[in-house]
Amino acid sequence: MDIHSWSAIFGETKMIEKASIYRWIEPFFGKGLVTSGGDKWKSRRKMLNLCFRYDILKTYMPILNDHSRLLVQRLQEETAKDSTKVTGYLSPCTFAIMCETILGIHMGNQKSTKEAEFVHSANRGFRLLSKRLMNIFYWSDFLYYNFTKQGREVKKHVRVVRDFTKHLFQEEKQKYLDEYPKANEGKRTSLINLLLEHHLQMKDFTEEDVIEELITILISGHDTATISIAWTLYMLGLYAEVQAKVHEELDWIFGEDIERHATLDDLKDMKYLDCVIKETMRLYPTGPFLLRQITKDISISGYPIPKGATCTVFTHLLHRDEEVFPNPEKFDPDRFLPENSATRSPFAYLPFSAGPRNCIGQKLAVMEQLVITSTIMRNYSVQSFDQRDVLLPEVSIILMASKPLKIKFRPRHLKNH
Numbered sequence: 001m002d003i004h005s006w007s008a009i010f011g012e013t014k015m016i017e018k019a020s021i022y023r024w025i026e027p028f029f030g031k032g033l034v035t036s037g038g039d040k041w042k043s044r045r046k047m048l049n050l051c052f053r054y055d056i057l058k059t060y061m062p063i064l065n066d067h068s069r070l071l072v073q074r075l076q077e078e079t080a081k082d083s084t085k086v087t088g089y090l091s092p093c094t095f096a097i098m099c100e101t102i103l104g105i106h107m108g109n110q111k112s113t114k115e116a117e118f119v120h121s122a123n124r125g126f127r128l129l130s131k132r133l134m135n136i137f138y139w140s141d142f143l144y145y146n147f148t149k150q151g152r153e154v155k156k157h158v159r160v161v162r163d164f165t166k167h168l169f170q171e172e173k174q175k176y177l178d179e180y181p182k183a184n185e186g187k188r189t190s191l192i193n194l195l196l197e198h199h200l201q202m203k204d205f206t207e208e209d210v211i212e213e214l215i216t217i218l219i220s221g222h223d224t225a226t227i228s229i230a231w232t233l234y235m236l237g238l239y240a241e242v243q244a245k246v247h248e249e250l251d252w253i254f255g256e257d258i259e260r261h262a263t264l265d266d267l268k269d270m271k272y273l274d275c276v277i278k279e280t281m282r283l284y285p286t287g288p289f290l291l292r293q294i295t296k297d298i299s300i301s302g303y304p305i306p307k308g309a310t311c312t313v314f315t316h317l318l319h320r321d322e323e324v325f326p327n328p329e330k331f332d333p334d335r336f337l338p339e340n341s342a343t344r345s346p347f348a349y350l351p352f353s354a355g356p357r358n359c360i361g362q363k364l365a366v367m368e369q370l371v372i373t374s375t376i377m378r379n380y381s382v383q384s385f386d387q388r389d390v391l392l393p394e395v396s397i398i399l400m401a402s403k404p405l406k407i408k409f410r411p412r413h414l415k416n417h
Contacts, residue, residue: 061367062261065375230405231284286398
């Protein structure tokens with residue numbers, strides 16, 4: 001199918017309805033930004049866009065750097081081991097970053113017990129919901145949640161996630177009422193302050209609405225960043241020549257000062273690392289499929305698609321179109337050099353979806369991936385053990401690995417010993 005045909009779905013400003021299957025993640029997200037449609041989605045998106053403006057995102061750089069440095073320090077204890085399950089270290093780091101940037105809440109040393117419970121319940125709950133998708137006997141909400149062990153476990157994980165988020169919200173609401181209203185009026189330095197403003201000023205924006213959006217951003221931003229960075233480190237560990245080029249680029253940018261925080265200008269100079277991350281996301285897109293409900297009769301490549309139908313784009317397959325990406329299984333970061341990608345259709349590569357319902361946090365995600373990955377690679381060399389034909393992607397709501405991503409970390413500099 002012609003790549004440009006997807007513009008009829010993803011480029012159409014009126015084609016904003018998510019498919020009905022998204023209702024299965026409503027126990028976690030409620031009817032927030034990811035699951036809602038129509039006027040509700042438009043108003044929520046317009047409001048939340050204010051938190052992802054560039055002038056706000058650039059103020060997050062110290063937070064990204066601080067947590068990346070802490071992650072590097074925590075990885076020092078792993079250098080004596082044969083291998084490390086890397087997501088176990090990345091997950092607390094990305095979650096702490098989401099809490100501090102989006103919520104304005106400092107989560108400490110990336111070892112919080114409550115934080116670990118939230119992350120575990122979110123990850124486990126979504127894995128179970130993915131299994132539900134594959135079993136037609138689990139499609140009835142009534143039967144699933146009342147008569148299956150799996151459904152009851154999902155309810156338990158939903159309760160952990162919602163209780164954690166509700167507690168954070170209530171703490172911040174009281175703090176806001178006690179300290180902030182006049183001094184911070186109009187200042188939107190964190191998502192939770194913005195949501196609190198709307199909650200206190202608009203009767204139809206309830207506490208439940210706030211919690212929905214907080215959970216949506218926390219889970220979506222944390223999970224996708226964790227797995228994307230893990231896949232990138234895994235690929236660098238497999239391809240020594242690519243890793244050498246990344247090290248060369250980072251050494252050119254930072255010289256011998258491995259302790260220096262990365263700046264926005266540094267991120268712009270990480271041209272090859274950016275290509276590596278993009279090529280990794282081509283092969284292992286965090287969202288393995290994108291679904292839209294068709295809101296009007298359309299035609300795709302000459303095939304009529306009636307209003308009310310559901311269209312699914314499997315990004316894992318889309319990114320392997322041989323006409324767009326020759327030898328598609330080859331890991332080749334040079335595909336994303338400007339001279340090789342300038343004329344490529346924007347609908348050929350959809351790691352963050354496209355059109356009006358694209359990922360609201362994609363700019364922050366790119367910054368986060370560059371800062372964390374560059375900080376790790378400035379300090380360590382990495383080695384992966386499982387080959388790609390052994391460590392297969394597992395289709396879930398998020399594209400996970402079929403087994404833990406194990407990586408060996410070796411210090412690049414004596415001061416890391």
